[in-house]
Amino acid sequence: MTVPSTPTAPLPGAPFVSYRDGQLMVEGVLLSDLAHRHGTPLFVYSKAAILAALAAYQRGLAGRQALICYAMKANSSLAILKLLADAGCGFDIVSAGELERALAVGATPSQIVFSGVGKTRQEMRRALEAGVGCFNIESLAELDVLSEVAVSVGALAPISIRVNPNVDARTHPYISTGLKGNKFGIAHEQALAAYRHAARLPGLRVVGIDCHIGSQITEAAPYLEAMERVLDLVTAIEAAGIPIQHIDFGGGLGIDYNGDTPPAADALWRQLLARLDARGFGDRRILLEPGRSLVGNAGVCVTEVLFLKPGEQKNFCIVDAAMNDLPRPALYEAFHRIVPLTESGGANDAVTYDVVGPVCESGDWLGRDRALKVQAGDRLAVLSAGAYCMSMASNYNTRPRAAEVLVDGDSARLVREREAVQDLWRGESV
Numbered sequence: 001m002t003v004p005s006t007p008t009a010p011l012p013g014a015p016f017v018s019y020r021d022g023q024l025m026v027e028g029v030l031l032s033d034l035a036h037r038h039g040t041p042l043f044v045y046s047k048a049a050i051l052a053a054l055a056a057y058q059r060g061l062a063g064r065q066a067l068i069c070y071a072m073k074a075n076s077s078l079a080i081l082k083l084l085a086d087a088g089c090g091f092d093i094v095s096a097g098e099l100e101r102a103l104a105v106g107a108t109p110s111q112i113v114f115s116g117v118g119k120t121r122q123e124m125r126r127a128l129e130a131g132v133g134c135f136n137i138e139s140l141a142e143l144d145v146l147s148e149v150a151v152s153v154g155a156l157a158p159i160s161i162r163v164n165p166n167v168d169a170r171t172h173p174y175i176s177t178g179l180k181g182n183k184f185g186i187a188h189e190q191a192l193a194a195y196r197h198a199a200r201l202p203g204l205r206v207v208g209i210d211c212h213i214g215s216q217i218t219e220a221a222p223y224l225e226a227m228e229r230v231l232d233l234v235t236a237i238e239a240a241g242i243p244i245q246h247i248d249f250g251g252g253l254g255i256d257y258n259g260d261t262p263p264a265a266d267a268l269w270r271q272l273l274a275r276l277d278a279r280g281f282g283d284r285r286i287l288l289e290p291g292r293s294l295v296g297n298a299g300v301c302v303t304e305v306l307f308l309k310p311g312e313q314k315n316f317c318i319v320d321a322a323m324n325d326l327p328r329p330a331l332y333e334a335f336h337r338i339v340p341l342t343e344s345g346g347a348n349d350a351v352t353y354d355v356v357g358p359v360c361e362s363g364d365w366l367g368r369d370r371a372l373k374v375q376a377g378d379r380l381a382v383l384s385a386g387a388y389c390m391s392m393a394s395n396y397n398t399r400p401r402a403a404e405v406l407v408d409g410d411s412a413r414l415v416r417e418r419e420a421v422q423d424l425w426r427g428e429s430v
């Protein structure tokens with residue numbers, strides 16, 4: 001009789017992933033069972049990890065009038081949205097498609113904020129009709145158009161202006177958004193004039209101010225800097241007779257991909273709110289828009305080794321997941337830890353591989369120079385795959401998108417079927 005052993009400590013950057021008897025589990029579920037049942041590539045998410053990440057924010061905001069609007073572009077699968085809606089989250093959306101997803105899981109429309117630099121008139125109309133809580137406006141032209149659209153449907157659009165505080169989030173240039181050279185937001189220097197303009201437009205009602213300085217931020221300093229600059233603006237805007245009811249500090253908090261040490265959400269927000277109080281704005285409603293930090297470390301992608309291909313300069317480990325499933329390495333040279341589903345013991349005879357997918361692009365790699373002890377047919381887990389993976393997945397090379405499973409304790413539920421090849425040419429004609 002085998003004695004069930006206790007799991008080892010969770011893996012770094014994967015708080016609910018651990019080995020038990022040498023087998024990798026998410027919470028109480030064996031990943032190899034899930035892979036056997038549902039095939040690979042397969043995304044698996046831990047409900048407990050998502051709720052724990054949310055709880056850290058909730059602790060940090062305890063006692064405040066605050067709303068956490070999950071930035072659903074990080075992972076917009078309905079099961080995850082439902083989980084977060086039930087846990088009290090609103091949503092930060094960036095398209096009418098995301099609005100429909102939020103409404104499909106029963107989100108409260110007034111708890112939805114609509115961000116993005118390029119909202120169409122049609123999207124504005126649909127969001128007004130649904131009754132979203134706030135439009136986060138990113139340009140003067142957008143103010144005018146939204147006012148026009150609102151007047152045409154007899155609505156008053158609640159708005160905040162996304163200001164660009166010109167703060168360096170010290171993150172990858174592709175995910176830094178708070179600097180002058182970015183397409184996002186209205187420059188700090190023009191923000192007051194933009195608010196005066198907005199206050200005069202007939203279809204708009206100013207309700208807040210908003211900023212979002214980037215993503216995968218691993219220090220508190222950029223947040224503090226941005227907060228000071230936003231509060232300077234609130235002072236100036238209110239002096240001009242325009243009250244600001246809520247302050248939206250965006251998202252952007254980083255996660256541990258490769259030994260990164262971002263501040264914990266509760267500690268960060270306690271620190272930031274202390275500063276907010278010190279400046280006399282403690283009474284304002286706070287909105288946050290976290291995406292990655294709620295779901296990123298809660299997901300893994302399970303993949304199967306197809307072939308090992310030794311080479312003169314490089315050894316390749318070719319797996320069945322690719323850049324269409326996990327686009328972050330190709331897009332940002334991002335690092336994801338990759339571990340075997342069956343613990344391989346001593347790393348002595350490990351071989352260094354580039355882990356690559358089957359897509360016909362040299363950019364199709366998932367990890368470079370990884371020491372692994374693997375054979376064809378073995379399975380691997382790509383960690384920290386909960387954010388900006390499935391939501392960025394494509395059908396490049398006519399590859400159906402992966403299936404998704406949500407784990408809750410000892411049970412697992414398929415929450416998205418693997419796409420069928422026939423789905424991929426729906427709507428096409430010869």
Ligand SMILES: *Cc1c(COP(=O)(O)O)cnc(C)c1O
Pocket residue numbers: 071073074092115116212214215216250251252253289290291292293
């Ligand atoms: C992407 C985005 C977020 C979320 O960013 P994370 O780094 O995933 O937390 C929040 N607000 C806006 C406006 C965004 O574009």
